[in-house]
Amino acid sequence: MKAYLKVRRLAWLLPAAVSLFIMLPPDVAAKKENVPPEKKFVLDWLAQPQTVERFGRISDVVWAYAELGMQEFKSSKLLADTLEAEGFTLERGAAGMPTCFVASYGSGRPVIGLLGEFDALPMLSQKGRVPKKDPLLEGAPGHGCGHNTMCTAAAAAAIALKQALAKFGLPGTIKVFGSPAEETIASRPYMVRAGLFKDIDVVIDNHSSTGLSTGYGRDGNAVFSVIFTFRGKTAHSAGAPWMGRSALDAVEVTNVAANFLREHLPPAHRLHYIILEGGEAPNVVPDKASVWYYIRNTDEEVEAMYSRVLDCAKAGALATGTELVGVRVLSAVHQRHANKSLAEMIQKNIELVGMPAWTEEENAFAKALQKELGKEEKGMPVEPGKLKEPETVFIGGGSSDVGEVTLVAPTATLSFPGQVPGAIGHHWSTVAANFGSTAWKGLNTGAKIIAATALDLLTDPRQLKKVRDEFTAYSLLHPYKPFLPADAQPPIDLNQELMKKWRDLMRAFYLDRDIQ
Numbered sequence: 001m002k003a004y005l006k007v008r009r010l011a012w013l014l015p016a017a018v019s020l021f022i023m024l025p026p027d028v029a030a031k032k033e034n035v036p037p038e039k040k041f042v043l044d045w046l047a048q049p050q051t052v053e054r055f056g057r058i059s060d061v062v063w064a065y066a067e068l069g070m071q072e073f074k075s076s077k078l079l080a081d082t083l084e085a086e087g088f089t090l091e092r093g094a095a096g097m098p099t100c101f102v103a104s105y106g107s108g109r110p111v112i113g114l115l116g117e118f119d120a121l122p123m124l125s126q127k128g129r130v131p132k133k134d135p136l137l138e139g140a141p142g143h144g145c146g147h148n149t150m151c152t153a154a155a156a157a158a159i160a161l162k163q164a165l166a167k168f169g170l171p172g173t174i175k176v177f178g179s180p181a182e183e184t185i186a187s188r189p190y191m192v193r194a195g196l197f198k199d200i201d202v203v204i205d206n207h208s209s210t211g212l213s214t215g216y217g218r219d220g221n222a223v224f225s226v227i228f229t230f231r232g233k234t235a236h237s238a239g240a241p242w243m244g245r246s247a248l249d250a251v252e253v254t255n256v257a258a259n260f261l262r263e264h265l266p267p268a269h270r271l272h273y274i275i276l277e278g279g280e281a282p283n284v285v286p287d288k289a290s291v292w293y294y295i296r297n298t299d300e301e302v303e304a305m306y307s308r309v310l311d312c313a314k315a316g317a318l319a320t321g322t323e324l325v326g327v328r329v330l331s332a333v334h335q336r337h338a339n340k341s342l343a344e345m346i347q348k349n350i351e352l353v354g355m356p357a358w359t360e361e362e363n364a365f366a367k368a369l370q371k372e373l374g375k376e377e378k379g380m381p382v383e384p385g386k387l388k389e390p391e392t393v394f395i396g397g398g399s400s401d402v403g404e405v406t407l408v409a410p411t412a413t414l415s416f417p418g419q420v421p422g423a424i425g426h427h428w429s430t431v432a433a434n435f436g437s438t439a440w441k442g443l444n445t446g447a448k449i450i451a452a453t454a455l456d457l458l459t460d461p462r463q464l465k466k467v468r469d470e471f472t473a474y475s476l477l478h479p480y481k482p483f484l485p486a487d488a489q490p491p492i493d494l495n496q497e498l499m500k501k502w503r504d505l506m507r508a509f510y511l512d513r514d515i516q
């Protein structure tokens, strides 16, 4: 494997695919020779330096926009415009969310869906490829989860596939789902409810990572994201506090009750909150306060846990003589249930495409960042991972609204490289690493594997049937029932105030002058 990787490193420098073939050891050459012409065509198209650069620049532009969930107007438009210019039909503002889009190309079955996210995270502003904390703009948002590379990888794969469909006259449709606000798990339940995935045969999801891998089975927690709002009565906090009823007290009693509840929750739970409003001055009893909870557990346990936390909020109101005037469920999503047959197909293409070859400079940057973080200085990743099996003991963890999609269409997630091993998620170190050449190569590798897997599904009905049959059998055992209350509306106001505060200041760092 080491020798093969060395050759791949050299191959990166060679412009002609012919020379690449001569350089490869016999087993890899044989693997490449067996690649069908449609797949070879998309891999070659994506491997061109100008293609790597074109989508790399788009990723860097989205990185610099660093727009928070539901406010990704510029990022979403750039991706949608790029796909439209390539002949995709665009549905913008899909499922009632201005930054959600569906871009379609081709006709007939199968219909292959690609997911793409583009939202950033608050407070993570950081200069790209600087291996120490150094914000572009102190306190502003940043791409601390690599979503800038993810939407771009999906678009690059879709555009490569479009060309293969046209060139080889293949039947089938490619749909890119521009998915807002993944960081607040806020869009997919609404996209599913709007029927966007109704006729989709298979969905290929992707996520930026420190390695190259995929997996199957149940993963992550289900979650309810909910805001409780209380109404009390104002009064002078010193002059006549007995006249007041503090809404902040209601929030605090709710939190105390929820914290006692933890002891009695099933072990996979996670429970956390922030206080959104808690008054404006200590000398005025606050008549309005609100608290935002994430309530996480398995699909089986999460509804009961939500209802117990709701009881804590009711208790908070009762104990303080205030009123619980708002229970706003922003989103509610299931755990992820990735399709094994699809993950196996992705894994084969991971092994075919392999890890990108990193330059000395890229490894030096990775080592400098690892040193700064006190991690092992091992540079960029070398080998792709093995197919990940589901955990035998589930201990809970984060959530993704991709979970919702996995229950309405067979779905698996490709994790592609670009981030530095040891960099911390949702942290400045990940923002630093998601920009520039490693991000470009990582997303390009991701696009190749997504496109290659989609082509397998488009050209081999047996593999498509295997994926679909597994999904049908799973769905019979786990019929989809949304957790989202019927009256919930997409939280399109999310992050509005924050982006209003930052957007003008961030404009100075935009990189879109030379794009398109």
Ligand SMILES: [Zn+2]
Residues within 6 Å of the ligand: 145, 146, 147, 182, 207
């Ligand atoms: Zn993410």
